Amino acid sequence: MTPTAAPEAAPDAAASEAVPAPSAARASAAAGGGPVVRTQKLSLTFQTADGPVYALSGIDLTVEEGDFVSLIGPSGCGKTTLLRVIADLEQPTDGDIQVNGVTPHQARLERAYGYVFQAAALYPWRTIERNVTLPLEIMGVPQAERRARAAAYLEMVNLAGFARKYPWQLSGGMQQRASIARALCFDPDLLLMDEPFGALDEIVRDHLNEQLLNLWNTTGKTVVFVTHSISEAVFLSNKIVVMSPRPGRIADVIETDFPPDRDLDFRETQAFIDVAHRVRMGLRQGIADDD
Amino acid sequence: MTTDAQVTPAPADAAQRGRLRAGLDRAVQGRALPIATVSLAIVLLWYALAVWLNADLQINRFERADQSWTFGELVLATWAQDRPMLPAPHQIVAELNKTVFQTGITSVRSLVYHSWVTLSSTLAGFAIGTLLGILLAVGIVHARALEKSLLPWIISSQTVPILAIAPMIVVVLGAIGLNGLIPKAVISMYLCFFPVAIGMVKGLRAPDPLQMDLMRTYSASRWQTFWMLRWPSSLPFLFASLKVAIAISLVGAIVAELPTGAQAGLGARMLAGSYYGQTIQIWSALVAASVLAASLVGVVALGERWAHRRMGAQP
Incomplete structure (x- = not known):
């Protein structure tokens, strides 16, 4: 890992050049109108040999531009x-979903x-740099622009010196940061993250959470973040969607208004503890329904 | 006193012994020592077998010549027959020396010439077979219909004994005017496309679901997914298949020379040897064939190592 670099110091001039300034992004969010993701009565049923599995049932979710939305729930909650x-x-097998006002297929x-x-x-036969430039x-x-962008985003995730390394030469946390750089390098407005830090130890995870929060603050991207860690969800999000299993549904939606420049110590504050408590209650309710 | 000296050897002595020990460990752990041991055992066994198998004939000969013989004379004589049941290793070495180094490589008596004839059809068959195998695998991986229709045929093609089908291929191709190298290359191809096709089907399917999903999130085309993901993932499988393919390609070329009455090639050399009871000639052709096979596999292994390094694999 790179313990020396403070999270605030991550993006330098090169990085901010390739990335829209946060204020501009926020402004466009306000001007852009419609939500980034909107689902109505969204359901998905898998037909398996053991009968139908109701993965999602009647999901109504709205993600506005610039939101950091966490989806939290036990495994199997969809x-x-x-x-x-x-x-x-x-x-989906039923219901409506729109991404950027069009179908997910069109959005993809x-x-x-x-x-x-x-x-x-990461593709093991590509260097870190070429993994990051894969989407490009x-x-x-x-090529010239690919290399410039890779340099900028590797800098942003504190991997500047590792462009020529191969994935196996990096630790798990560094590999995951490289994959975040890869997701960012073509500058999509929406970032979908599926338990990106689930396989990492807690120390690395805390550090990456801080970096991610900082990244969200500087780029103004919309993030949908799946996790099963309560503290991760509460620390990162401005909107926490608590889900419960069988069938996968939304149990609670909690909006928070924490200061954007919070650091890990913020997790000791009463505001944080209150929200975490409400998330825990929501999760417990979901489990209780199940039994 | 003496026990003391034994318990505490001088430091220099200990260091030397340590070095010796390390050297010995390396030799045991390395491949040199086991290979040398096995080779030596084989050679000893071979000489013993040569005595045993050739003794009857030799005793007969002694008796016909009314010659008295000792066991020592018998042993030496069994290792020096003209047409032994089993030639001794040094006889084969002498024959190899004569036909490889002492004969001009353009002569029909040169083993180099015959090896080249076989090698050329081996390489032609290998190249076509590899290409065919890869194309079949690409088709199978991308189209369900092809998997269902082609795969059973590909597998059943290998259940036909090559010895049965080789003469027919030669006759049919001869009827349409294709002689010499082409029929032999076709038989090599027939054998070696199979491991390549099977290995590549597995290899092109090697990317894990996450790696495939990633391509989907970028809306990559099939072509891009193939070149940027499937193809590089399949290379380890390709090289494993190629090692098998090149060896059986050589077998195919030799087999193809047997029923065709070919005038040249290692197979022709073996066949001629068996007609005239020239066992030494057969065995030297056999040795040449195995050296050739080992070198071909070695060349493929070198290619594998090169590709491995280019793809940044963990050493």
């Missing part, structure tokens, strides 16, 4: 499935989002 439906990796074709998976999913290659960006 939070990952919901994220995959937004990304057009799964097809327009490359509206960057997706960060549970595992870094696919989108036909010229």
Whole structure:
């Protein structure tokens, strides 16, 4: 890891050049109108050999531009499935969903989002730099610009010196940061993250949470973040969606108004503890319903 | 006194012994020592077998010549026959020396010439077979219909004994005017496309679901997914298949020379040897074939290492 770099120091001049200034992004969020993601009575049922599995049932969710929305719930509550439906990796069986005002399929074709998976999913035969530029290659960006953008975003995730390394030469946390740089480098307005830090130890996780919050503050991107960690959800989000399993549904939606420049110590404050308590209650309710 | 000296050896002595020990460990752990041991055992066994198998004939010969013999004479004689049941290793080495180094490489008596004839059809068959195998695998991976229709045929093609089908291929191709190298290359191809096709189907499907999903989130085309993900993922499988393919491609070329009455090639050399009871000639052709096979596999392994390094694999 890179313990020396303070999270505030992450983006330098090069990075902010490639990234829209936060104020501008916020302004466009206000001007842009409609929500980034809107679902109405969204349901998804998997037909399996053991009968139907109700992964999602009647999901009504709205994600506004510039939101940081966490989907939290126990395993099997459909939070990952919901994220995959937004990304057009799964097809809903019922209900409506729009991403940027169009179907998820159309949004995917327009490359509206960057997706960060549970595992870094770096291609082992590519250097870190070429992993980051993979989406740019696919989108036909010229090489000089690809390299400039890779440099900027690797700098942003504190991996500046690792461009020429191969994935196996990096720790798990560094690999995941590289995959975040990969998701950001084509500058999508929407970032979909599926338990990106789930496989990392808590110290690394805390550090990356701070970096991610800082990244969200500087870029003004819309983030939908799947997690099963209460403190992660409360610390990062301005909107927490508590889900419960069988069938996967929304149990509670909590909006918070925490200061944007909060650091890890904020988790000791009463405001944080109150919200965390409400999330825990929501989760417990979901489990109780199940039994 | 003496016990003391034994318990505490001088430091220099200990260091030397340590070095010796380390060297010995390296030799045991390395491949040199086991290979040398096994080779030596084989050679000893071979000489013993040569005595045993050739003794009857030799005793007969002694008796016909009314010659008295000792056991030592018998052993030496069994290792020096003209047409032994099993030639001794040094006889084969002498024959190899004569036909490889002492004969001009353009002569029909040169083993280098015959090896080249076989090698050329091996390489032609290998190239076509590899290409065919890759194309079949690409088709199978991308179209369900092709998997259902082609895969059973690909597998059943290998259940036909090559010895049965080789003469027919030669006759049919001969009827349409294709002779010499082409029929042999076709038989090599027939054998070696199979491991490539099977290995590549597995290899092109090697990317894990996450890696495939990633391509989908970028709305990558099939072509891009193929070149940027499927193809690089399949290379380890390709090289494993190629090692098998090149070895059986050589077998195919040799087999193809047997029923065709070919005038040249290692197979022809073996066949001629068996007609005239020239066992030494057969065995030297056999040795040449195995050296050739080992070198071909070695070349593929070198290619594998090169590709491995280019793809930044963990050493």
